[in-house]
Amino acid sequence: VQAFLLIFFSELGDRTFFIAALLAARNSGGVIFLGTFGALAVMTVISVVLGRAFHYVDGVLPFSFGGTDFPIDDILAVCLLVYYGVTTLLDAASGDGEKMNEEQEEAELAVSKFSGNGAGLVSVASTLASTFVLVFVAEWGDKSFFSTIALAAASSPPGVIAGSLAGHGVATLIAVLGGSLLGTFLSEKIISYIGGSLFLAFAAVTLVEIATS
Numbered sequence: 001v002q003a004f005l006l007i008f009f010s011e012l013g014d015r016t017f018f019i020a021a022l023l024a025a026r027n028s029g030g031v032i033f034l035g036t037f038g039a040l041a042v043m044t045v046i047s048v049v050l051g052r053a054f055h056y057v058d059g060v061l062p063f064s065f066g067g068t069d070f071p072i073d074d075i076l077a078v079c080l081l082v083y084y085g086v087t088t089l090l091d092a093a094s095g096d097g098e099k100m101n102e103e104q105e106e107a108e109l110a111v112s113k114f115s116g117n118g119a120g121l122v123s124v125a126s127t128l129a130s131t132f133v134l135v136f137v138a139e140w141g142d143k144s145f146f147s148t149i150a151l152a153a154a155s156s157p158p159g160v161i162a163g164s165l166a167g168h169g170v171a172t173l174i175a176v177l178g179g180s181l182l183g184t185f186l187s188e189k190i191i192s193y194i195g196g197s198l199f200l201a202f203a204a205v206t207l208v209e210i211a212t213s
Contacts, residue, residue, distance in 0.1 A: 001163060002151060002155070002163065002202045002205070003148070003151050003155075003159065003160045003161075003162070003163025003164045003166075003167065004163040004164070004166045004167040005163075005167070005198050006144075006147050006151070006167070006195070006198055006199065006202065007144050007147065007148070007163070007164045007167030007168055007171070008167035008170055008171050009191060009194050009195035009198060010143050010144040010147060010167075010195055011144055011167065011168060011171035011172075012171055012174070012191050012195075013103060013191055014103055014142065014143070014144070015103045015106050015107050015110075015138050015142070016036065016040070016107075016135050016138050016139050016142070017103075017107075017171060017172075017174075017175045018103055018106075018107035018108070018175070019036070019107045019110055019111055019134060019135055019138055020032055020033070020036040020131075020135070020172055020175035020176055021107075021175040021176070021178075022107055022108060022111045023036075023111060023131060023134075024175070024176040024177075027127055027131075028124070028127070029176045029177070031124055031127050031128050031131070032127070032131055032176055033172055033173065033176045034128060034131075035127070035128045035129070035130070035131025035132045035135065036131055036132075036135045036172050036175075036176075037168060037169055037172050038128075038132050039131070039132045039133075039134075039135035039136040039139065040135065040139060040165075040168040040172065041165055041168070042136065043136060043139045043140070043145060044148055044161060044164045044165060044168065045161065047145050047146075047148035047149045047152060047164075048148060048149075048152040048157050048160055048161055048164075049152075050149050050152070051148065051149040051150065051151065051152025051153040051157075051160070052152055052153070052157055054076075054149070054153050055152070055153045055154075074153070074154045074206060074209070074210050075210065076150070076153070077150040077151070077153045077154040077206055078154075078203045078206050078207050078210070080146060080147070080149075080150040081147070081150055081199045081200070081202055081203035081206065082199070082200060082203045084143060084146075084147060084196075084199045085196045085197070085198075085199030085200035085203060086196070086200070087196075088192050088195050088196030088199060089192070089193065089196035089197070089200075091192055091196075092189050092192030092193045092196060106138075107138075110134055110138060111134075144164075144168075147199075148160060148164050151164075151202075154206050154209075155206075
């Protein structure tokens with residue numbers, strides 16, 4: 001549930017969201033969905049692997065102070081969640097649609113270099129591959145990428161993968177079906193306030209789990 005909510009609200013109005021929406025407007029929605037979701041799925045697995053690698057390193061080389069072992073992986077996950085929560089809320093309080101506009105402009109620039117179009121099996125494969133590469137590159141180092149690493153370091157990998165994939169899937173489906181209409185029904189501020197609050201809430205939950213374990 002944590003992974004689903006964090007990823008879903010992180011992806012709404014994000015650069016990859018607009019990339020999928022723009023591509024779907026001039027290509028097959030099904031092909032664009034498969035290419036986008038495939039890239040996000042691979043990115044999710046990579047993020048979880050990195051998160052678990054950090055978790056295992058912390059287990060092999062624990063940090064002790066005063067005879068007490070501190071779960072550095074969990075603590076850093078809390079710090080990362082707090083950072084994204086605070087910055088997201090600050091952006092929501094100070095901005096006026098600027099962030100989403102920037103993301104859309106970056107998406108339009110990326111899509112302008114898109115090579116997949118036309119019809120036929122070869123063209124479908126080209127569109128699928130181009131979408132995959134475009135979204136994968138755009139997603140690398142994004143907020144949802146590091147959020148997944150943080151969750152995987154402190155939580156169950158299968159749960160993080162399942163929740164993240166579900167969040168990416170729903171967000172991508174919305175983008176493909178009509179992401180350009182998102183602003184008509186839901187403002188950037190609302191999305192940012194919800195997302196930032198969720199980051200802080202799940203940071204608090206993780207902190208409580210550290211204290212009670």
